[in-house]
Amino acid sequence: MIAALTEQPLLIALLALLSLGGIFGALLGFAAVRFRVEGNPISEQINALLPQTQCGQCGYPGCRPYSEAITAGDAINKCPPGGEETIQALADLLDVEPQPLDAEHGTEKAPVVAWIREAECIGCTKCIQACPVDAILGAAKVMHTVIADECTGCDLCLDPCPVDCIDLIPRKEGIAFWHWNLPTEEAMPANIIASDTRTRDAA
Amino acid sequence: MLGDIALLLVGAVLVNNFVLVQFLGLCPFMGVSNKLETAMGMSVATTFVLTLASVCSYLTYNYLLIPLELEYLRTISFILVIAVVVQFTEMVVRKTSPLLHRVLGVFLPLITTNCAVLGVALLNINQAHNFIESLFYGLGAALGFSLALILFAAMRERLAVADVPEPFQGAAIGMITAGLASLAFMGFAGLI
Numbered sequence A: 001m002i003a004a005l006t007e008q009p010l011l012i013a014l015l016a017l018l019s020l021g022g023i024f025g026a027l028l029g030f031a032a033v034r035f036r037v038e039g040n041p042i043s044e045q046i047n048a049l050l051p052q053t054q055c056g057q058c059g060y061p062g063c064r065p066y067s068e069a070i071t072a073g074d075a076i077n078k079c080p081p082g083g084e085e086t087i088q089a090l091a092d093l094l095d096v097e098p099q100p101l102d103a104e105h106g107t108e109k110a111p112v113v114a115w116i117r118e119a120e121c122i123g124c125t126k127c128i129q130a131c132p133v134d135a136i137l138g139a140a141k142v143m144h145t146v147i148a149d150e151c152t153g154c155d156l157c158l159d160p161c162p163v164d165c166i167d168l169i170p171r172k173e174g175i176a177f178w179h180w181n182l183p184t185e186e187a188m189p190a191n192i193i194a195s196d197t198r199t200r201d202a203a
Numbered sequence B: 001m002l003g004d005i006a007l008l009l010v011g012a013v014l015v016n017n018f019v020l021v022q023f024l025g026l027c028p029f030m031g032v033s034n035k036l037e038t039a040m041g042m043s044v045a046t047t048f049v050l051t052l053a054s055v056c057s058y059l060t061y062n063y064l065l066i067p068l069e070l071e072y073l074r075t076i077s078f079i080l081v082i083a084v085v086v087q088f089t090e091m092v093v094r095k096t097s098p099l100l101h102r103v104l105g106v107f108l109p110l111i112t113t114n115c116a117v118l119g120v121a122l123l124n125i126n127q128a129h130n131f132i133e134s135l136f137y138g139l140g141a142a143l144g145f146s147l148a149l150i151l152f153a154a155m156r157e158r159l160a161v162a163d164v165p166e167p168f169q170g171a172a173i174g175m176i177t178a179g180l181a182s183l184a185f186m187g188f189a190g191l192i
Helices: A002-006 A009-034 A041-049 A061-069 A085-095 A127-129 A196-202 B002-015 B026-031 B036-065 B069-096 B096-106 B108-110 B114-125 B131-161 B171-191
Strands: A112-116 A166-170
Touching: A009 B036, A009 B069, A041 A061, A041 A085, A127 B114, A127 B131, A166 B131, B002 B131, B026 B131, B026 B171, B036 B069, B036 B096, B036 B131, B069 B096, B069 B108, B069 B114, B096 B131, B114 B131
Parallel strands: none
Antiparallel strands: A112 A166
16 A cells, blocks of 8 residues: 555645645634634624614613623613514523613604705704714715615704704605504504494494 | 854845836735835735745745655745745734734735745755844845835835926835835846
8 A cells, every 4th residue: 555655646746735724724713713813702692683873871881881781780671772682582592581761761663764844953963972883874064864774763863953853754665674563552453454444433 | 153144144135126127016015115104014024925935834844845845836836835824924913912803814825926025935955044044044034025115105205295206196206216125126136
C-alpha cells in the first residue's frame, strides 16, 4: 500500500493537500466554537419581540434598553405599542405568567402613523429632532413630511410641534401593515347576518 | 548574528522595500491610504499578519513539503496557510480583545489577499532563510510596508486639499506621488 503510494507522486500531493485542508478546516471549526462571541442572547431575543417603535412609553429610552431591563428582571407588561400580543410572546419566551398591559404606561391602540398638515408646517425641525427613527424628512424653514413606512406612530413628535400641525391617523392597511379587527360589540357574531339586525329592528 | 539580523531588517524596510521597490501589496497601498488613521490600522494589522504568516509558511515548507518532496505545491499551500492564519487570528482577537478587534477588525480579512504576504513567504524560500531570519524578514517587510503606507497616506491627506491641475486630480496624482516616492526609495539601494 505504502509502496504503491510512494510510486504515485500525484497521489501523495493530493493526499497532502487534502489532509492539510482537512486539518485547517477542523482547526477553524474548533476555533469558531471555542472562540464564539456571545452578546446577551436573551436580551437579543427579547429585543426581537419588541415592536421597535422606540417610543419610550415603557420608561426606557428605547426598545433595546427595555429589553435589557427585562433581562435584569423588569416587568414585561410596559409596552403599549406591542400590546397583549407582545406580552404573550414575552411570557412564552421567558416562561412567566402573562400579565395585562400596565395602564400606567399607556393603552393599546390601533396602529397609527404621523401625518404633517403641510400647509401649516413652519419648518422648525423640532419634530425631526424628536423622531427616534428618523422618519421625518425636511430642513429648516422648509415644509416637513413623514416617511410613512418608517414611522412607528410613537407620538413623540406631537409635543415638540409649536403649531400642532401633526396628526396621528390610522395606518392604511396593506400587506406590510395588516390589522385584524377583533369582534367588537357592534360586530358580534349575532349581528353579522343582515337578517339578524332586520329582525331585531322589527322587534 | 545580531548584525546579520539588523542588516536583514534594514534591507527589508528600506533597500528592498516591499511596496516601493519590489512593487508588492500595491492594492492596499493605493486603496487604504486615503486617511492616515485607517492607514495606521492597516499597518498594525499587516505587521502582525506578515510576521506570523512568514513563520507559519516557513514551518509548512520545511516540515511538510520538503519531507514529502512536494516543493512545487508551495504557492497553493502558502495561500491556504495564510488564509487560515488570518482567519484564526481574527477569531482569537475578537474573543480575547474587543478593543484590538475594533482597531484591526476590518483590515484582517483584507490582508488575506495581500500579495506582499505571499511574496514574503516565497522570498523566504528563494533566499534560503532559516527560522529566525524568516521571522525578521517578515517583520522587516511589514515595517517597510507600514512605513510606505503611512508616509503615503500623510502625503495624500495633503494632496486632498492641494490645488492640483484638473487632469491630474484624484487617482492620477496619487499614482504620480507613489512613483516619486518609489524613486526616492530606490535611492536607498547603495545603503548596504
